[in-house]
Amino acid sequence: MKYRTAHERIIFNRLLQLYLHYRSAMIQYKLIYFDVRGLGEVSRQLFHLAGCEFEDVKIPRNDEQAWLELKKSTPFGQLPILKILDAESQNEIEIPQSSAIGRYLANQFGYAGKTPEEKAMVDAVIDQFKDFLVSQKRLTLAVRTKKSEEEINRVKEDIVTPAKDTYFKILKKLLENNSSGFLVGNDITWADLQISDNLTTLDGLGIFVPSEEPILAKFHEKIMNTPSLKTYFEQRPASLL
Numbered sequence: 688m689k690y691r692t693a694h695e696r697i698i699f700n701r702l703l704q705l706y707l708h709y710r711s712a713m714i715q716y717k718l719i720y721f722d723v724r725g726l727g728e729v730s731r732q733l734f735h736l737a738g739c740e741f742e743d744v745k746i747p748r749n750d751e752q753a754w755l756e757l758k759k760s761t762p763f764g765q766l767p768i769l770k771i772l773d774a775e776s777q778n779e780i781e782i783p784q785s786s787a788i789g790r791y792l793a794n795q796f797g798y799a800g801k802t803p804e805e806k807a808m809v810d811a812v813i814d815q816f817k818d819f820l821v822s823q824k825r826l827t828l829a830v831r832t833k834k835s836e837e838e839i840n841r842v843k844e845d846i847v848t849p850a851k852d853t854y855f856k857i858l859k860k861l862l863e864n865n866s867s868g869f870l871v872g873n874d875i876t877w878a879d880l881q882i883s884d885n886l887t888t889l890d891g892l893g894i895f896v897p898s899e900e901p902i903l904a905k906f907h908e909k910i911m912n913t914p915s916l917k918t919y920f921e922q923r924p925a926s927l928l
């Protein structure tokens with residue numbers, strides 16, 4: 688777009704901002720997940736980080752009937768899902784899969800990385816987290832189904848500890864090579880939110896011991912002290928997973 692005068696450019700940009708503001712006010716978001724942090728938490732944090740209103744629908748984990756009823760109408764049969772309603776056109780779309788939702792919101796709000804290369808690295812960190820999650824799930828299942836302490840320790844030693852060592856090594860290398868204190872680039876991204884949230888979970892499960900991992904502990908502390916998220920973190924209900 689070419690402008691004849693600086694004035695024209697200013698007016699155009701003001702009108703564009705006004706239009707974008709109007710459009711975003713017309714969009715209503717509803718995030719549906721269970722009443723735990725789990726795979727819905729990063730999306731919740733992205734809304735808070737961006738200061739964007741959303742409806743945070745939490746299905747009680749122990750209300751199996753409510754979930755089975757809802758399950759039938761979900762796009763892929765699982766949660767989380769994000770509903771996006773354009774109040775003007777009444778057009779509604781539903782996005783399934785936690786990473787697709789997180790990536791969409793991060794792109795919408797500017798937390799996906801600044802360049803295509805940063806975005807690719809942010810995605811790589813998310814993929815690495817997902818790889819680790821496969822091992823972590825074996826442990827959370829053992830904890831949730833109240834397996835014996837012996838069985839839980841066996842899962843930790845045989846599956847989670849080797850996976851954790853690789854995962855933590857990768858994360859520490861990224862942090863050591865980036866003076867910003869973030870995992871990628873010089874601003875917070877949804878990869879920082881995802882990893883920090885996972886460290887909270889691993890702390891609760893006794894897998895991440897902050898005093899033994901100073902680099903990760905410093906990173907976790909930094910994200911937990913993000914000004915626009917601090918109040919949210921302080922007020923949200925406690926949940927192990």
Ligand SMILES: N[C@@H](CCC(=O)N[C@@H](CS)C(=O)NCC(=O)O)C(=O)O
Nearest residue numbers: 725726764765766767783784785786
């Ligand atoms: N790959 C999916 C996994 C979703 C998933 O496992 N959701 C679980 C809760 S964490 C669920 O809906 N469980 C209930 C069910 O499968 O009926 C994602 O990342 O969103």
